[in-house]
Amino acid sequence: MNSSAQPGGVPARPTSRDVAERAGVSQATVSLVLRERWQGRVSPARAETVREAARALGYRPNLAARSLRLGRTRTALVVVPALSSEFFAKVYAGAARVAAEHGFGVVLYPSPEGIGPAPDPFAHSSATLDGVLAASMAAPALRALSGGGLPLVMLDSEPQDPGAAATVNPDIADGMRRTAAHVLDLGHRRLAHLAADVDSWTFRERADALARETARVPGAAIVRTERAPLSVRGGLAAAERALTADPRPTVLVCDDDVLAVGALKAARRLGLRVPGDVSVTGFDDTELSTAVEPELTTVRLPATAMGEEGMRALLAALRGETAPGAVLPVALIPRASTGPPPAG
Amino acid sequence: MNSSAQPGGVPARPTSRDVAERAGVSQATVSLVLRERWQGRVSPARAETVREAARALGYRPNLAARSLRLGRTRTALVVVPALSSEFFAKVYAGAARVAAEHGFGVVLYPSPEGIGPAPDPFAHSSATLDGVLAASMAAPALRALSGGGLPLVMLDSEPQDPGAAATVNPDIADGMRRTAAHVLDLGHRRLAHLAADVDSWTFRERADALARETARVPGAAIVRTERAPLSVRGGLAAAERALTADPRPTVLVCDDDVLAVGALKAARRLGLRVPGDVSVTGFDDTELSTAVEPELTTVRLPATAMGEEGMRALLAALRGETAPGAVLPVALIPRASTGPPPAG
């Protein structure tokens, strides 16, 4: 009886046994050939026969069986807080590219805080994982991850985290420092900070760098800090609060492009021109920042490079090497949303 | 020797055998208890002992072994063309929620055309999959998927596709019909269509509906169709071409919010007011549509519901039932980017 047919008539998936039978060799030979471990152990002619049989049957190795046997899966989990952000999409793309180069696959896990509903990234990753690459996680989500006992590389996160094999960060502090220097150089002295209402390293870093740089300039001060959820609406409400305060700030330094877009809307509603009456800065350089008018002065983060470097570090850790951390450079992109403060 | 310690000192993951040993029962009992199949077969006291042992050891079943044994994984692949879009993020969220309700997990595969590099969604899904849910795929990507031989449910795609067990669509034609009716009612007669440069059902549907509805009104015509890649920049260039044509259209009907945002920028560059000189419509109702000024008249798609319904259809197909297709209603959201055409 043909093992590729079942009682119900549903064609069963061919196994390496089927391939072996068709090629007239043992299962072992099939495995050797298909895994490219045959050189000097199987004759070239036989190897070709095996490949042909596999092709003819449409054979695909059962990955569950392979994983079980090998004890590893050549699969990494990439955890991101939000799917709908270009930044994380690029991080993923970079990580997946490097993983593929090394014969690794990648499973994406959008963490619950961002979007998904699954409470446990390990409950249903479809199989065992070899390692985890996690980006920009808030503290609680991070703790859940550390519990997995897998090699973990963090992106855009606390550098000294003891649970991580390595950390790959953009130079957030430098990005905010450049932003602050840019508006201070333009002459601004009354700054407001529109801060993301998220407890994570990356946003603490922004707040600290802004405070430090502002303190270096005599007469300059952060006259107001408004926390906002990461949405246009959140930025709008926070900016309205900041812009109706007395004295009114002359620049809104925002933790994220999406908040800055909200700030532009707030200014317009209040009849303030940007940058004539008030300047606005963003952070991330997403497509949003050039979608609006005026286009946003913002900080470009090396998203793809972070995914790539992070995956390299994870693969190194999986080989048992000490994974190198990294701090990647960022760039300030000056656009039309910033200018000199109004006279007086 | 303790099986949870290895020569190297690395703690091995505990297995069901370890749990059985600690609880003083057989491996079979462990499996029965942890899979909740013990009622009437194992005494409650023993069941509790097993659960305690599992907890104490931090036991997690090896999913590769379970999958191999069961021949299925309770895992579906969700394929989306782009990660950085709220629409697909919501589709994913809906699908994952319904899957979780049924004890299914979900693995995300951003198809290469959108963003990712992996050429074969099946090469590295980390294990076998039970089924596939694919959204808005262009024709070639779709063909690759059909080859998997897995139950396939399509979202936002050709309804009659023979490879799919079911198709769940938003009522795209109705959305574009309402958009066209809205601008025709306002008095517009010279329409331009900013069409997405993507060969897929959803965009063909938009073009057809727009043409049909326009043809119903005497004197109205699509005076120009411009194809554009799906980006702000693409929309900008296409809109500049359309707006410098003679006669100039009085409204730009765009296939997507991102194109409409580009159209707003083009109008501004040409010194045209929106909607005073030219009206603009979008499609999708993403956050972009309210980020810009004026805010976009657009069509809201039931993204989350599509993910939910799609996953329900896939789970039905996996149970061997005939999966119901569905067409979900959409809504026109009129905002400030549309108004009456200029006099003359």
Next chain:
DNA sequence: CTGAAAGCGCTTACAG
């Protein structure tokens, strides 16, 4: 109510 045993599909150390 409980346990011993078989087997899912694969890979690899070993024997020839």
Next chain:
DNA sequence: CTGAAAGCGCTTACAG
């Protein structure tokens, strides 16, 4: 150069 056999960790039909 090739094959027979063991075993990865789990689940389930079967025997007691």
